[in-house]
Amino acid sequence: MIVWQTAKRWKYKGRTCEIQQSSVGDASQLRGLVEVETGIEECQLDASPIADLQRKRWPMRHERGEFRTWLYFGSSESEKSALREEVNELAEFVGEREL
Template sequence: MILWQTAKRWTYRGRNCEIQRTDVADATQYRGLVQVESGLSDGALAAGPVADLRRRSRPTRDEAGEYREWVYFGWSGDAVADLRDEVNDVAEYVADAEL
């Protein structure tokens, strides 16, 4: 099992965003996440600005038993600043594409 840890958390245009990282063997992997407020259709998910955009439910940090939908994508690059820009692009896309 891969254990992801939050490396950076911020709000971009009112949307919660995160960068998570994990270390597997000698390699560090990253992924970007954006919280979805009202839902995202499968077509909008497939047409996202990054390849292989996926969704998952995660428990909220402050409210026990509450879950939120997030979209996320893997990142193969090493430049975390570039990943942050991609996450911000996804946040803008999600804001426009939400149901």
């Protein structure tokens, strides 16, 4: 099982964004996440600036029974600054298309 840890969290134009990192031995992976607050239609994701987007609902840490929806994508970027730019671009896309 891969365990992801938050490497960086920030707000971009009022939207929660994260970079998560997973390390196994010498190999590490990064992924970018953007919280979706009200919903976004599946067909709109096809126009996303990021390929291979996935959607997932995770429980909120301190709110029992509450969930958050995130869009996330794996990244081959080794630099967090480049990944941050991609996450910000996705955050803008989501903000323009939320219901």
